[in-house]
Amino acid sequence: MDYYEGNGEAGLDLDIKEPHQFRGVAPNPLIDDLRAQDLPRGVLIPLKTTQEVRQDHSIVQAYITRVPTKSANDVITLLRDMCPDGNANTLPHLRRCAKPSDLPAHLKTQLMNDTPVGRQIHTAKSTWIYIIVGEAKDFDQEELIELLSGVDGIEKEPFISLIPVPLLAPTSQVQAAMWSSQFWPTVYRKNNPLGPHPGMVARGTEDIKHDTAIWMALAHRVALQAKEAGIGEAMGAVIVQRGENGTELVGLAGDARHHQGGALIMGGNNPMSHCVLRAISMVAQKLVRYERLATEQLTEYADLDFDAFQDTPLIELERECFNQEHPNRDGYLCHGLELYVTHEPCVACSMGVLHSRMGKAVFCNHMPRSGGLSSDDRPDGGGRGLGLFWRRELNWSLLAWEWERDGVPDLPPVDPTTHV
Incomplete structure (x- = not known):
């Protein structure tokens, strides 16, 4: 089952030689059918920082x-x-x-x-x-x-x-x-003392707006596959690299909180098996795999009765992506990479995004009660959002957007208090 149904007007920058190909997206068997579609483009809404939300009227x-x-x-x-x-x-x-x-x-x-x-x-x-x-x-x-x-x-x-x-x-x-x-x-x-410079946000939006629909569609595919396989909730994450060779797929993962009885063992919410942390870990494993091959070391995986991290491929999409080599084996973990995720990451996953040095993050479904990236006040007196994507007291910041899609179906619903 694909996330996208129908054929809406994309409004995307298309290559004249290949009428349905998104410019700048590198070929990959996991997304080639998506590249050939006119996917609904949606709208990228830059997240506001905690200062923008609360202090701009002092x-x-x-x-x-x-x-x-x-x-x-x-x-x-x-x-x-x-x-x-x-x-x-x-x-x-x-x-x-x-x-x-x-x-x-x-x-x-x-x-x-x-x-x-x-x-x-x-x-x-x-x-x-x-x-x-x-x-x-x-x-x-x-x-x-x-x-x-x-x-x-x-x-x-x-x-x-x-x-x-x-x-x-x-x-x-x-x-x-x-x-x-x-x-x-x-x-x-023409600056912003409360967050990222407007010019930086505008350039970032321009960079990603033409192919966000592709990566979000792939995230929804892996989310549905994880749900149908019974390993987790319908949540998925995709990590890509944007460079001279176009935008290339690096890692993807579905949620795996139910695998190996994780829902019972960890009280139903093991953050280490959330889709974002699983995707980051699979990117790391690709880098380690390359380093070991370069030095002729064997890559061995422990056979555990229960793996809290659940960071080995469990479903077909994960296996196909994991077997592909990392397009850039230099640099630190996810430095400068882009994350596309079906739901707003929780606080634990948001900090994982920061510590992995991600450059951009886009989510589709805002989680006002449990998300860690947004700064908006939580409903029903639930306190204030942390806005972790851009805080002065942290040693890393990134650009982040909420993606509002148009004319595409929703994923199976999740409880609004669910941590992603």
């Missing part, structure tokens, strides 16, 4: 002042000297200076109506400019007023006001425009 109080335009440089120098690290702008995503006409409407109205001087500044051709000082917590107001009053051209009682501003930089041009109208003129610098 608001702090900041001081602003206004000075004659000719005195602006003197004031900025003064502010730089007040900062212990010499940073002239502690909120670099906010414009340091703003003309009265550039302020958001609500702020302009407030400052215009505060004093007669404010009305004059905002109703005539202004020779004044507003300057954002920085976060209020970083400055002593009395000291600030005293220093500003010593600058030529500034009023004896310098203008100081507190306004709310976003603490972190915007992650898109749209967000920058919104903040400019709500808080203070904001700059989008």
